[in-house]
Amino acid sequence: MIVLDKVDKVFPGTTIPAVNQVSFQVDEGNICVFVGPSGCGKTTILRMINRLVEPSGGDIYIKGKKVSDKGVNPDELRREIGYVIQQIGLMPHRTVEQNVSLVPYLLKWPEDKIKPRVKYLLEMVGLDPEEVSRKYPYQLSGGMMQRVGVARALAADPPIMLMDEPFGAVDPIVRGRLQEEFLRLQKEMKKTICFVTHDINEAIKMGDHIVIMNEGKLVQHGTPMEILSEPADGFVKDLVGTDREIKLLELTKSKEIVKRTDDIPSEVWEKDSFILAIDPVQRALETMMKKDTNIVGVRDETETIGTISWNDIKKLINKISGDQ
Amino acid sequence: MVFFSAILQWFTNFYDKNLGFIAFIIRRWEQVVEYTYNHFTLVITVMFFSLILWISVGLLISRYEKLANTAFGIGNILFVIPSISLFGIFITIPMLGLGRTSAALALILYAMMPMVRNVYRGIKSVEWPVIEAGRGMGMSAKQILFQIQIPIAWPIIFAGIRVTVVMITGIATVATFIGERNLGRFIHHGIARESADMIIAGAVIVSVIAILLDYILGKIEYKITSPGLKRE
Numbered sequence: 001m002i003v004l005d006k007v008d009k010v011f012p013g014t015t016i017p018a019v020n021q022v023s024f025q026v027d028e029g030n031i032c033v034f035v036g037p038s039g040c041g042k043t044t045i046l047r048m049i050n051r052l053v054e055p056s057g058g059d060i061y062i063k064g065k066k067v068s069d070k071g072v073n074p075d076e077l078r079r080e081i082g083y084v085i086q087q088i089g090l091m092p093h094r095t096v097e098q099n100v101s102l103v104p105y106l107l108k109w110p111e112d113k114i115k116p117r118v119k120y121l122l123e124m125v126g127l128d129p130e131e132v133s134r135k136y137p138y139q140l141s142g143g144m145m146q147r148v149g150v151a152r153a154l155a156a157d158p159p160i161m162l163m164d165e166p167f168g169a170v171d172p173i174v175r176g177r178l179q180e181e182f183l184r185l186q187k188e189m190k191k192t193i194c195f196v197t198h199d200i201n202e203a204i205k206m207g208d209h210i211v212i213m214n215e216g217k218l219v220q221h222g223t224p225m226e227i228l229s230e231p232a233d234g235f236v237k238d239l240v241g242t243d244r245e246i247k248l249l250e251l252t253k254s255k256e257i258v259k260r261t262d263d264i265p266s267e268v269w270e271k272d273s274f275i276l277a278i279d280p281v282q283r284a285l286e287t288m289m290k291k292d293t294n295i296v297g298v299r300d301e302t303e304t305i306g307t308i309s310w311n312d313i314k315k316l317i318n319k320i321s322g323d324q
Numbered sequence: 325m326v327f328f329s330a331i332l333q334w335f336t337n338f339y340d341k342n343l344g345f346i347a348f349i350i351r352r353w354e355q356v357v358e359y360t361y362n363h364f365t366l367v368i369t370v371m372f373f374s375l376i377l378w379i380s381v382g383l384l385i386s387r388y389e390k391l392a393n394t395a396f397g398i399g400n401i402l403f404v405i406p407s408i409s410l411f412g413i414f415i416t417i418p419m420l421g422l423g424r425t426s427a428a429l430a431l432i433l434y435a436m437m438p439m440v441r442n443v444y445r446g447i448k449s450v451e452w453p454v455i456e457a458g459r460g461m462g463m464s465a466k467q468i469l470f471q472i473q474i475p476i477a478w479p480i481i482f483a484g485i486r487v488t489v490v491m492i493t494g495i496a497t498v499a500t501f502i503g504e505r506n507l508g509r510f511i512h513h514g515i516a517r518e519s520a521d522m523i524i525a526g527a528v529i530v531s532v533i534a535i536l537l538d539y540i541l542g543k544i545e546y547k548i549t550s551p552g553l554k555r556e
Contacts, residue, residue, distance in 0.1 A: 009326070024443055052460060075464050080462075083461055088457070090457070091552075092476060
C-alpha cells in the first residue's frame with residue numbers, strides 16, 4: 001500500500017541526513033508504528049508520505065503510484081490521506097462540526113451528505129453530536145479535542161491515515177482509553193495507518209508492524225513479537241526496556257502457547273482456574289498466583305481446549321531472554 | 325424650590341465657565357458642519373486607502389519574512405517624522421501642493437506603522453499546529469490564508485485599525501496648516517486668538533469623531549470575530 005524506496009532527507013543548512021536510506025512497506029489494513037527517540041526522523045518520514053516535506057532522494061509510492069509524480073497535486077494528495085498531529089491543530093475559530101467537515105468541504109461534497117457524516121463520525125469517536133457540534137475547541141477537554149482531531153482526519157473516509165503522536169497530549173489514563181477505542185475502530189475500518197510515537201509501549205500495543213528508527217536510519221522492523229523476542233542490537237534492546245519479558249506476556253495470547261489436550265488435570269477443576277484463549281499469557285500467571293496452583297485451563301468460547309503450566313510460561317520467557 | 329434654584333445656579337455657573345464651547349458651536353454652526361464634514365471625509369479617505377494598501381503589505385511581509393524588517397523600518401521612520409514637517413514635505417512636491425491630496429498622502433504614510441505591524445503580528449499569532457493541520461488536510465496556501473490565518477488574526481488586525489483611526493483623526497487637525505479646512509482650524513485659530521472655547525470646540529468634535537469611529541469598528545469587530553476566539 002505504502003512503499004518507501006531508499007528515501008533520504010537532508011534539510012537545507014544541515015549535512016547530517018534527517019532520514020537516511022530508509023526502505024520499507026506498509027501493507028493494506030495494517031498499523032505501522034514508527035518509534036525512536038526525538039530527532040530520529042520518524043516524523044519527517046510521515047511528512048514525506050503526504051509531501052509536507054519533499055524527499056531529497058528515493059521514491060515513495062502509494063498504491064503503486066509515485067507521490068512525487070508531476071501529475072500529483074500535493075494538496076489533492078493530502079485530501080485523500082487522513083492526518084492527525086499531537087498538537088491536534090483544531091481551528092479555534094470554527095465549531096467542532098465545522099472542524100470535522102473541513103475535508104469534505106474541500107472535496108466539495110454536497111451539503112446534505114456532510115451533516116450526517118459529521119454526526120456519524122462524532123458518534124464513532126465517542127462524542128455526543130448534540131452536545132459538542134456547536135462547541136468551539138476551547139470549550140473541549142484535551143481528550144475530546146483528540147477525538148475531534150481523529151474524527152476530522154477520518155471525515156472523508158481516506159484509505160490511509162498518518163498519525164503523529166495522536167494521543168501524546170493527554171494523560172495516561174485517557175491515552176490508554178483512546179488507544180483501545182482506536183484499535184476497536186480500526187478492526188472495522190481496516191485503514192492503512194502510519195503511526196509515530198516515542199513510546200515503545202504504545203508501539204507494541206498499537207502496531208501490527210513496528211519500524212524502529214535511530215539517527216535517521218531504520219534500525220529494525222518487524223512485528224511487535226519479533227522486536228521483543230529478537231532485538232537487532234543494543235539500541236533496540238535499550239528501547240524495548242528491561243521488562244520486555246513482561247511485555248511479551250502481555251502481548252502473547254494464551255492460545256499461542258496453549259498445550260492442546262483433552263486431559264485436564266483434576267486440580268484445574270477443583271480450583272476452577274480457567275482463562276480464555278484470547279487472554280494474554282499474563283492472565284495465566286495472575287490466575288496461577290491467585291489460585292495458588294501451577295497449571296491453568298484454557299477455554300475458547302464454547303469448550304476447554306487445553307492447559308498452560310508454569311513451565312510453559314518459563315519456556316516462553318527463556319526463549320527471548322536465554323541469550324542474556 | 326430653593327434646592328432646585330441652587331442646582332440651576334450651579335449649572336449656569338458651570339456652563340459659563342466650562343461649557344462656553346457649546347455656545348460657540350451653536351453660534352458658528354455652519355462652519356462647524358463644514359469643518360466636521362471635511363475632517364470626517366479626510367479620515368475616511370485615508371482609512372480607505374490605508375486598509376487596502378497596508379493590509380496588503382502586512383500580508384505580503386508575513387509571507388516574505390525577509391521584507392518584514394525593511395517594512396517595519398520604513399514604517400517606524402515615517403512614524404517619527406513630526407507631522408507638520410511631513411505635511412510640509414508633501415506640499416513641496418510638484419502636482420501635489422497645498423490641499424487634500426498632500427494631506428491624505430501624509431496621513432496614509434502615518435498609518436503604515438500601526439497597521440502593517442498589527443497585520444503581521446496577527447498573521448504570525450496563528451499557532452503552527454493549526455497551519456500544519458490545514459496543510460496536512462490539503463488546504464491550499466490561499467485557503468489557509470483566507471480561511472485560517474485572516475479569521476484568526478482579525479482581533480489583532482482590528483486593534484491596529486482602531487488605533488490607526490483614532491490616531492489619524494487626531495493628526496488630521498495638523499493638515500489645517502496645508503490648507504485643509506477642517507476642525508484643526510478651530511484649534512489653530514483658537515490658539516492664535518487665545519479663545520479656549522474655540523480650541524475646546526475643535527478638540528471635542530475631533531474626539532467625538534474618533535470615539536464614534538472606534539465604537540463602530542468595535543461593533544464590526546465583534547460581528548466578524550468568531551465566538552471561538554472570544555474566550556472569557
